[in-house]
Amino acid sequence: MKDKYIDLIEQSFDFPQDEFSVEDNELNFHDIPLMELIKQYGTPLKITYLPKISQQINRAKRMFNVAMAKVDYKGSYNYCYCTKSSHFSFVLEEAMKNDIHLETSSAYDIHIINALYDGGIIDKDRYIICNGFKRPQYVENIAQLVNDGFSNTIPVLDNKEELELFEDSFTKKCKVGIRIACEEEPKFDFYTSRLGIRYNDIVDFYKAKLRNSKKFQLKMLHFFINTGIKDTAYYWNELSKCMNVYCELKAICPELDSLNVGGGFPIKNSLNFEYDYEYLTEEIVAQIKNICQRNGVEEPNIFTEFGSFTVGESGAVLYSIVNQKQQNDRENWYMIDSSFITTLPDTWGINQRYIMLAVNNWDKEYQRVLLGGLTCDSEDFYNSECHTSAIFLPKLEAGNTQYIGFFHTGAYQESLGGFGGIQHCLIPAPKHVIIDRDKSDNEYYTRLFAKEQSYRSMLRILGY
Template identity: 60%
Template sequence: MNTKYYDLINQTFYFPQEEFTLNKDNLQFHNIDLMKLVEQYGTPLKFTYLPQISNNINKAKGWFRKAMEKNKYEAKYYYCYCTKSSHFKFIMNEAFKNNIHIETSSAYDINIVEKLMEEGKINKNTYVVCNGFKRDEYVENIARLINNGHSKTVPVIDNFEELDLLQEQIKGKFKIGIRIAAEEEPKFEFYTSRLGIGYKNIVPFYRKQIQENKQVELKMLHFFINTGIRDTAYYWNELLKCMKVYVALKKECPTLDSLNIGGGFPIKNSLAFEYDYQYMIDEIVNQIKISCEEAEVDVPHIFTEFGSFTVGESGGAIYQVLYQKQQNDREKWNMIDSSFITTLPDTWAINKRFVMMAINRWNDTYERVLLGGMTCDSDDYYNSEQNMNAVYLPKYNKEKPLYIGFFNTGAYQETIGGFGGLHHCLIPQPKHILIDRDENGILATEVFSEQQSSEDVLRILGYDKK
């Protein structure tokens, strides 16, 4: 009778998978023995597997290279890292090993860019695409970057006032982009994105404020879809609308030569995840080329801004099941040694799913459970099917500790949760380790931050002024 946890996973999904394998009774992630990490560092534990960042960057570069060769697309591709997904230095250091570019969202991003330049991680050939709503400090920082000679800084105009604000502070000529305010999917509570300039207003805006402006050179049209790059009628329809704007603008603006197809690729959130990246890229490149050929204009250079795709699949979290509570005839709660609200806020805020599996005891029988965090908040729980179904794990046994892992958690969690700050019910932030490999593939780990202590929390609260 197939009642082991291994049988459940093997019958439900294709397993093992590229990054997930089994060593006897224990789960491995990219051939990393996760139970050894638990034994060495304890739980709760967050980790970042740095090589996966470079792996994903180079996969995307390869897919675009193949698509451009296949479609005889005569322009260049530029991979930008979208900093808002994770601003940590260890992320940037790994990402910028791969000759990529950077997309910023706010004023302090520019300070990070300047630090990266000081350290030689990026240089004057690196494009800095400045997105987001821009006011005083952000405008000042962008102007400082351009005035100091970084000519490949491209502020993307989000509203009609920004161009004037930039011109007041920037000396000499500079490049800009314009962001399209895309129409949202019908499921949204609003029809049009709050960011960017409406489709019908872009060409008139160019004629009024840019066409005769000797200080400004329009180089880029920015197209962003909030739901990401997906094979849906909605996405293809919005892309074609964007291309109509690009073509109309290109016919009046010869300096326009780049299209930024913002909006990210999805990442694996389940062992059943399927997505044909190469097909999507082939089709995007093909549609752009067809639109340009029909209009008899040159194809644009293509920029992408991948944040979650760059860093998401590098991150993970491991917890111990401390206790099981039988609350009624049907519901068993496995209580973890941390909080979902604290460490995986996306699971609580937007019901986001992550890959979740047992780390050990794969040869034990399984049971249906609910996963609860340690806080006193009723929303501090995780459900694999976004509040519809429970999860299945090896049966709780207080004599045999059970550890569970959440994977592909590398984007947004620290910034949403507030790294180093106060957390709900003062649940401490867990220890965070970095995992890397040397040139011979040998694994190396180091502690990035220790688990938050009571002293750390009291200091933030003002009880300890030292």
């Protein structure tokens, strides 16, 4: 009878997979024995596997370059990393090893750009795409970049009034972009994105404010779909509408030469995840080229702003099961040694699901369970997977601690959870370990980025 945890996984999925394998009934993540990390650092533990960041960047570059070659696309491809997905220095330093560009969202982001430049990580020729709603401090910081010689800094106008803020701050000529306010999916809470300028207003705005400007030059049209890049009639219709505006603008604005399609590539959140990245990439490139050809204009340089795709699959969180509570005849709770609200806030805030696997005891019988966090909040739980409405884990045995891992958690969780700040119920932020590989022998090595948060740091923040 096949009732062991490993039987369940192998019968349910195509397993092992690229990043997951099992040896001696213990889980490996990118060939790294997770139990060794747990023995060295304990739990709860956040980890970041740096090589995955570079792998994702080069994967996207390769797909877009292949897609462009297939249709003899004349424009270039520029990969931008969207810093808001994870602002940590180790993420930015790894990403920038791959000759890419950056996208910012707020005033303090610009200080990160300056720090990267001061550290020799980037030069002043790098594209810096400045998105987001521009308040005076953000405008001032962007202007500082432009005035200091960051020649490829492109602030993207989110509304018409932002240009007036720019007028008084820039001493050098500046390239700008315009963000299109796309229509949202029919099931969305509202019809049109709050971000950007309406389709029907863009051409008239350019004619009135930008065409004869001596200070600003329109270089980019920015297009982003909130729900991501999907093979749906909705997505292709919005892309087509965007390209029609681009072609109309290009006819009267020869300096316009770039289209930013934003982010939107998903990350793997289940062992049965399926997404045809190559097909979507080829279709995007082909449709842009075809619409340009029909309108008799040159193909634009394509920019993307992949955030979660860049860093998401590099992250994981490891927990111990510290207690089991049988609350009724159907609900068996495994209690973790941390909180989902503080360490994986997307599971609580937007019902995000990640790959969740046992780290050890793959040879034990499994049972259906619910996972509960340490806080006294009734919403601090995790009760289902993407592929099923249940969770299954090995049965607990006295003296044999069960460990579990949540994987591909590298995007947004630290910034949403408040890294180093005040956590719900004062549950401390866990240790964070960075994993890299030695290029000479491919052996992995670890370093501690952050210790578990101390009570002293919390009390200091709270004024005690």
